[in-house]
Amino acid sequence: MDVAAFTGFDGPESVEVETRDDPEPGEGEAVIDVEACSINRHDLWIVEGESAMVTDDALPFVSGLDVAGTVAAVGEDVENGAGARTGGEAGITPGDRVVLCPNETCGTCRYCREGPENLCENFSLFHGGLAERALCEVDRLVVLPDSVSMTSATALPTAYMTAYHMLRRGDLAATDLVSIPGATGGVGVAAVQLVGALGARSIGTTSSSEKADRLREIGADHVIESGDPAEIATKTREIGDPDVVINHLGGEFTRAGLESMRRGGRMVICGRTAGGTSEIDVAPFFLSHQRVIGSTMGTQADLERLVGLVEGGAFEPPVDETYDLAETDAAFADMASRDAFGKLVVEP
Numbered sequence: 001m002d003v004a005a006f007t008g009f010d011g012p013e014s015v016e017v018e019t020r021d022d023p024e025p026g027e028g029e030a031v032i033d034v035e036a037c038s039i040n041r042h043d044l045w046i047v048e049g050e051s052a053m054v055t056d057d058a059l060p061f062v063s064g065l066d067v068a069g070t071v072a073a074v075g076e077d078v079e080n081g082a083g084a085r086t087g088g089e090a091g092i093t094p095g096d097r098v099v100l101c102p103n104e105t106c107g108t109c110r111y112c113r114e115g116p117e118n119l120c121e122n123f124s125l126f127h128g129g130l131a132e133r134a135l136c137e138v139d140r141l142v143v144l145p146d147s148v149s150m151t152s153a154t155a156l157p158t159a160y161m162t163a164y165h166m167l168r169r170g171d172l173a174a175t176d177l178v179s180i181p182g183a184t185g186g187v188g189v190a191a192v193q194l195v196g197a198l199g200a201r202s203i204g205t206t207s208s209s210e211k212a213d214r215l216r217e218i219g220a221d222h223v224i225e226s227g228d229p230a231e232i233a234t235k236t237r238e239i240g241d242p243d244v245v246i247n248h249l250g251g252e253f254t255r256a257g258l259e260s261m262r263r264g265g266r267m268v269i270c271g272r273t274a275g276g277t278s279e280i281d282v283a284p285f286f287l288s289h290q291r292v293i294g295s296t297m298g299t300q301a302d303l304e305r306l307v308g309l310v311e312g313g314a315f316e317p318p319v320d321e322t323y324d325l326a327e328t329d330a331a332f333a334d335m336a337s338r339d340a341f342g343k344l345v346v347e348p
């Protein structure tokens with residue numbers, strides 16, 4: 001089979017197509033014919049050498065978390081009923097259309113036992129979707145209804161699961177006003193659509209006027225055209241003081257976001273695209289009861305709910321571009337250039 005491998009850490013130019021042996025399913029495993037695998041900034045960090053998760057000795061490395069495809073084969077124990085889902089449903093069988101929950105958890109630590117599973121002290125993520133075939137744990141597969149396309153499904157695991165879990169962690173209520181700085185990428189677009197689907201109102205920001213139009217099209221209630229954290233804070237306050245700030249940019253967006261947030265507001269942080277530090281005043285935390293909440297990925301149950309929301313027509317993830325496996329380098333170059341709106345999807 002062909003894979004798109006990272007052969008170095010020089011950015012998109014380090015992505016090359018290689019040939020590997022087809023995987024064989026072992027105990028509790030399934031081989032998926034990958035039909036779509038969306039890319040995330042997480043993969044870009046890796047190929048740019050910014051992730052501590054992947055070092056020289058792991059090269060060549062096949063990334064890709066968001067596997068959607070058809071089950072080609074399952075391990076012998078799975079054929080005999082292992083991995084059957086609860087509720088009397090049959091287990092995973094060849095031919096099933098599935099999406100993978102990329103969470104990898106130990107299943108035994110205190111957090112796995114008490115939940116939520118994304119707090120697992122050994123938490124890690126599946127990689128290997130940028131390939132014609134992927135070897136996955138059968139328990140991490142979510143069966144797709146016929147009405148949910150592979151392209152929509154592959155958008156959901158990382159971006160939408162993260163955004164959805166952040167909104168849950170931020171105690172989102174209908175009618176809340178949610179500020180989403182950098183609302184045009186994976187997590188940002190997901191947050192805008194989910195805020196709308198859950199009955200709240202969004203403020204989305206972008207530095208590009210072209211992408212601002214698209215933000216309005218997908219239902220952002222307010223759009224701020226700026227990439228400057230202080231200007232965004234001022235314009236946000238003119239609209240209203242947000243109840244929730246979805247912060248995947250970090251850096252100066254953190255201080256500015258806290259300054260714009262209402263008394264009792266909640267900022268949920270999942271990333272640091274714009275930097276890892278920000279100088280903040282501690283006073284608002286006790287004077288205004290503001291909260292800062294960290295969040296990573298979501299739970300498999302979140303992913304199942306998201307599949308249900310797409311099936312029910314609550315939203316359709318916008319996909320900016322699809323690429324053949326051989327064009328995976330171009331997909332990463334497009335992400336790096338900041339021209340994309342929504343998800344970029346590789347179709348191996």
Ligand SMILES: NC(=O)c1ccc[n+]([C@@H]2O[C@H](COP(=O)([O-])OP(=O)(O)OC[C@H]3O[C@@H](n4cnc5c(N)ncnc54)[C@H](OP(=O)(O)O)[C@@H]3O)[C@@H](O)[C@H]2O)c1
Binds near residue numbers: 207
């Ligand atoms: N902890 C977790 O579980 C988790 C899960 C998913 C993602 N993340 C993190 O969340 C972040 C977003 O991920 P993603 O996959 O959604 O990325 P993405 O699709 O590349 O995000 C693009 C968005 O970020 C904005 N942006 C990009 N570079 C920027 C910069 N230097 N300054 C300000 N804005 C910038 C863009 O704004 P313009 O419209 O102005 O171009 C656009 O709105 C990443 O840091 C990622 O690592 C964390």
Ligand SMILES: [Zn+2]
Binds near residue numbers: 111
């Ligand atoms: Zn655990």
